[in-house]
Amino acid sequence: MAIYTNLYLLIFLPAVLILYQLVPRKARWGVLLAASYALYITFSKYLVLLLMATAAFTWRIGLWMDRIGEECVRKQAECTDKKQKKAVKEDFQKKRVWVLRLGVLVLLGILFYVNYYNFVAGNINILIGRFAKLPIVKVMFPMGISFYTLEAVGYLADVYWERYPAEKHLGKVALFLSFFPQIMEGPIARFPDTSEALFAGEPLNMANINEGFLRIIWGLFKKMIISDRISYLTDYIYGNYKEYHGSFIILAAIAYTVQLYLEFSGSIDIVIGSGKLFGVTIPENFNQPFSAQSAAEFWRRWHMSLGNWFRNYVFYPVTVSAPVKNWNKTARKKYGKYWAMVGTSAMALFPVWLATGVWHGAGWKYLFYGMYYFVILFFGEAIKPFKEKNYERLGISFDAKPMKIIRILKTWVIIFTGELFFRADSLSIGFRMFFSIFGNFHISSIWKYMPDVVSAGDLWAIVIGSIIVWIVGFLKEQGLDIRGKILGARTPAKWCVYYLIIFSILLFGAYGTGYQPVDLIYAGF
Amino acid sequence: MDELLEILQDIDDSVDYETETALIDNHILDSFGIITLISEIEETFDVEVDAAEMTPENFNSAAAMWKMIQRLQEN
Known part of the structure; x- marks a missing residue:
């Protein structure tokens, strides 16, 4: 039952609204969760169990990380000096990071198996098929797995970084991951975006x-x-x-x-x-993506929730990771600020666009689509200082209307070309x-x-x-x-x-x- | 704080950093500006900015950045 069908719009949605309003406020989240699972069953039948298991697993891993954190605070209270406290913190952070890794690995492992196993196995078979063959399996596609997996991974990462505490109520995590309008096509939300309102059971209003x-x-x-x-x-x-x-x-x-x-x-x-x-x-x-004046701006206006996810959970962590930072420090001394920035940009952008391509599906065209934007965005950034100087040298105002129109048209060409390969x-x-x-x-x-x-x-x-x-x-x-x-x-x-x-x-x-x-x-x- | 303002001016001198409070939310500082900013902050103030700090709240204004830097220096 897709969200644009008469069945959804004229029967399912009004029925859920009536039921939601009729039950006591405290039970309303239950109506939304039951409706979400009911809708999910119409697409993916028994795979609703995978969605339920993902919610339970995500909830448990979050609580596990929080429990280690609480234990850390207790141990730190017994310490007498700052140095000791820091050592205890580092020790417990190591434990927490292993729990996070376990959570992310399982969630992404399932996503990988469902979406990419056959693609990878098929390509490996082309390479080494004369000696050994990996089996090609029939996998049923759980609707929305690419969306709810990213939400679950984002939730665990935020709990790990202590941006908010792990949610104690399983129902709240389950509803956040499966809310029925979002399950098919997103947007990919962060836990604080929707969880409170989903659980509040506010009465309907005009x-x-x-x-x-x-x-x-x-x-x-x-x-x-x-x-x-x-x-x-x-x-x-x-x-x-x-x-x-x-x-x-x-x-x-x-x-x-x-x-x-x-x-x-x-x-x-x-x-x-x-x-x-x-x-x-x-x-x-x-947000009006065709008004964008560059490919980078286009991605800030198109499928924004996916772009935000990759920025928060791939781009930033890679940028501040130890290997990238160490390289940046060395490169700044050796090659200067500009080349250090260019190198760091390449290192941080590559995984983002590789993942963006792969996220869209298993196939070389999706990998190409990701790499296409990687190359455009990377070079766009690398030539930025020269471009600005050129504008100055030619005495052209960057904000002049004709220049804006030219930039918009140039961005359209980039977008249309990308979508040609995508489709x-x-x-x-x-x-x-x-x-x-x-x-x-x-x-x-x-x-x-x-x-x-x-x-x-x-x-x-x-x-x-x-x-x-x-x-x-x-x-x-x-x-x-x-x-x-x-x-x-x-x-x-x-x-x-x-x-x-x-x-x-x-x-x-x-x-x-x-x-x-x-x-x-x-x-x- | 003056040193931080200087770093920000170097990245983009068209912004009034003393009053702007939506540097990230309004995409005034783009991802590449952030890369340069992190390197400069770490080098100038001898702090380590890790992934947990990478939130809009910490980078939306010069004042918020300064608060983060002071907190990191204390730890």
Whole structure:
């Protein structure tokens, strides 16, 4: 039962809301947890046991680390001098780090087995298959494992760093990891983001219901009117890539990027809206990514919760790890500050982008996707001082509007190229499509081939829908929050907008005869 | 504190560090600025900044950084 289906929106969600309101406040978290597991069973059946076991394991490891910490405090109280206290602390930290390692290893081990075992085994078999073969196993995919595993690892790391104490209530950890709107596509939250609100059992109220409802229908608008229609176009071109080249491949890359954005951000709107109905504020995942003026800025605006996770739990720990710091110190003396920064950046960025690529799935194209951004971001940073000097030398203002537009367009090219490989069926097909752009390039082929892949009606719906989404995003970027304005309007005006969006979805949504329900892309990761 | 402000000015001199309180939250200091900042802080103040300290609360303002440095020097 995906979160955009009628079953979820018209039956499951209202039923959970009614049940939530009917039970006593103290038991409301139980309704949310039961609903989360019920929804999970509809996707992954008995693998709900893995989700439950992950919660119990994460909870236990957190408590274990805290118990060692408490023992450390008791031992320190018996010490007479500062030096002794420090030695005791170091001793206990060693124990805690082993518990953390155990927790992270088990969690990531399961993720690795489910997502990557067959990919790795297949490639090893290609290399050494003549001598020995690793078995290829049939693995059932537990929905949302890439999302809830990162949440669990983040929780354990934060407990280890004493950013907050381990949660004593198993139900709270279990609900944090499995809250039903988030389980399919995230966003990846940190424990303090949602746990208190999930457990508080706040009664339903009109302000939250209005806000949540508007967010949900806005998400449906993006997904059903625009993204689902574009999916037919992109599926067709990517499925028949050999027949197309030049400008039509560029169109496919742009169309897929728009489809992915509207589908992913649309479903995140439904997720955030669903959470809001219960008074739970789920972190945002997008912030007008196409306004970014660099690839680095794009990743601060696109799938923000994933970027934040990698920054907090990979980039920073690697940056301040002993080997990187030692190298940095030596390099600063030997090669100067600039080269030390360049080297440290490479060392800290590489694991982030390798992991980002791998996180998206098992396949060379995902590894390539990660490395593509590693190279762009690394060189972007390395040439920054020279770029700034160049601006000064040429007497061009960095903030001049034409320069901003050029930077935005340059970022679009980077994004579209990346998504071309991301969507291609394999890395070799991605390259084939990429190189075919430069052969037989005629803008006119867009008009020639367009009727093959999309009807005039669909095209109009896509164009007008995209313009509406773009205007809303553009105004938000200028500081005008349309959603806030609608929610602040009088009831009749508010309902006019609600009806307008609902009727648009009913009239122009891609469903019914001739349309197939389109699965969520990120739910497959 | 003056030494810290000097380090920050070296990284980006377009920011008023005495008043800015969202250096991380508003991405004024990017990840690479942080790399340089950590090296400079460790070298200048003879402290060890470890992963546990890498939170926005510790780096959102010059005052918060200074507080962290003093705490690390005491330990």
